Amino acid sequence: MTGFHDVRFPDAIARGAIGGPEFSTDVIAVASGYEQRNVNWSAARAKFDISTGIRTREQMAEVIAFFRARRGRAYGFRFRDWNDFEATGEALASTADPLVWQLRKQYASGPSSEQRTITKPGSGTVVVRVDGDPVAVTVDHLTGLVTFSTAPVAQPYADFAFDVPVRFDTDHLPVTAVAYHIQQVSSIQLVELRV
Structure with a gap:
């Protein structure tokens, strides 16, 4: 940026x-009162x-x-x-590169949700897990991109603090x-x- x-x-x-x-x-109200x-x-x-x-x-x-x-x-x-x-147990988003994933946070309510891309994780706060086990990754604290040394075999999840x-x-x-x-x-x- x-x-x-x-x-x-x-x-x-x-x-x-x-x-x-x-x-x-x-919001546009029409003559009938509908909007x-x-x-x-x-x-x-x-x-x-x-x-x-x-x-x-x-x-x-x-x-x-x-x-x-x-x-x-x-x-x-x-x-x-x-x-x-703070975010706990959030699914990382895949990118075009199978080694690189994006931090994100989901806000869900009923059938609707919003996926928020996290680009400014706190230094030293990111813990990534695959199949429940912590894995070593490289975190770019200016983009929120997480890089694995080998492609994860299952959906990765992360806990982190962010700005x-x-x-x-x-x-x-x-x-x-x-x-x-x-x-x-x-x-x-x-x-x-x-x-």
Whole structure:
């Protein structure tokens, strides 16, 4: 991914952020009262507001430094969504190469499900199993691709922690210094990057 810094947004601030998955759906109501719904995105895209996680002057300084280092919207980075950052027993997705598999997470409810491609697994968190036994693999922490030395004989599964690739959704950081230890910021939005 071009324009991506492989650094994670500060965890202490991320824990206080609000946000989650977002879809894009057009709803058109016709004269009879019925409606037509057009789904624009096949997969969710996460959106977060980190301003709610800033509690101290030091944290505000950390956000300003992080924002400047990413040059606003110019560079993406890792963000830990503390409401959804772990996966257990998830089936890996096959690729054209029988030695290379993709990490993913399934969200199922009733007859429907969404397969989320995981591209930013946490370093040292990926445990891959074939037939219930752990196997040695190489994990690319920038793509979520898992490489086996020999093709697995059965469906591989993995446990892992992961981050969300995001970017700031603004090039301006509107901070008001109310007092020495009190800053106000209305909103600092982050949006998930599609990889």
